[in-house]
Amino acid sequence: MTMDEYKVYKISIAYDGKAFSGFQSQALKDIITIQDILEEKLKLIFAEPISIRVAGRTDAGVHALEQVISFRSKVERKDEVLLYALNSLLPNTIKVLQVRHMSDNFHARFSAKSRQYEYLIKDDSKIDPFFRDRILFVKTKLDLELMAQGAAYLIGSHDFASFGSQVPKGDPTIRRMEKIDIFRQSCSGPGPFANLGELIVLQIKANAFLRRMVRMICSTLIKVGSGELKPIDVKNILEKTDPCFCPPPSDPGGLYLKSIDYAQD
Secondary structure (H helix, E strand, C coil): HHHHHCEEEEEEEEHHHHHCCCCCCCCCCCCCHHHHHHHHHHHHHHCCCCEEEEECCCCCCCEEEEEEEEECCCCCCCCCCCCCCHHHHCCCEEEEEEEEEEECCCCCCCCCCEEEEEEECCCCCCCCCCCCCCCCCCCCCCCCHHHHHHHCCCCEECCHHHHHHCCCCCCCCCCEEEEEEEEEEECCCHHHHHHHHEEEEEEEEECCCCCCCHHHHHHHHHHHCCCCCCHHHHHHHHCCCCCCHCCCCCCCCCCEEEEEEEEEC
C-alpha cells in the first residue's frame, strides 16, 4: 500500500495531567499514560492499531490546554464523526478540541514551528487545597523585575543542556527561545476563586524543549525572584551546559502546554 492511500489526521486535545504518568507510553505495567488511552480508543474506532505522533511529551502532572497529535490510517473517518466518537469514549480528563484531515507530509512533532507553555504561580502563600494541582505555590514574595532580567539571558539560540534532565547522550541540546514573559494577573470569582487574588503568569515559547526544560527554567527564575540567585547567575548556569549547576525542576502543578504553532496550518 502506498503512502497516498493513507489518510493523515491531526487532532488537538486538552487534558488534566494529574491523573496520568505523563503523555508518553512506558514499558512499566500499571502505568497509565495519555498516549495509551488515546491509542486504545483510536484502535476501537479504526479497527486497527494506531500509532500516534505528538507535538511535545509532557511530564506526569503537567496539563495541556492544547496538545496536538497526528497519525495515519487507511480507514476514512469524517472529522466531525471522529471528534464525537473520541469524546464519547475518552475519560472526562481528556477532551478532543478539533479533528482535521491534513496533507501527507504533516507530522505533529516535526511540522511544529514552536511550542508555548504557561506556568501559574502563587507567591507568598500557603498551598490552597483546591488548587494544589493547578498552581505552583511558593512561600516567598517574588521580584518579577529580577526574574525578567534573568530570563533575558535565555532569549535566542543557545545550548540549553544545563536546563535539560536525562537528555540521551548525543542528542542535540540547541534550542531557540522566542520569548519569556512574566507578569501578575488578578484572578477572582465565586467560591474558592475569591481567595486566589493575584497570580504570577510565566509564559515561555521556544521552537522545542528538552525534557523538564520549562520546569528547570522556572525553578531557576523563582530563585532569582526570591533573591537566592542573581540575574547574572542564569547566564552562568546556561554557559555551564551541565544540569548539575541548575536547581531541581519545579513541581508540575501549575504547568500547562498552552499551544502549538505550525508554519502552515
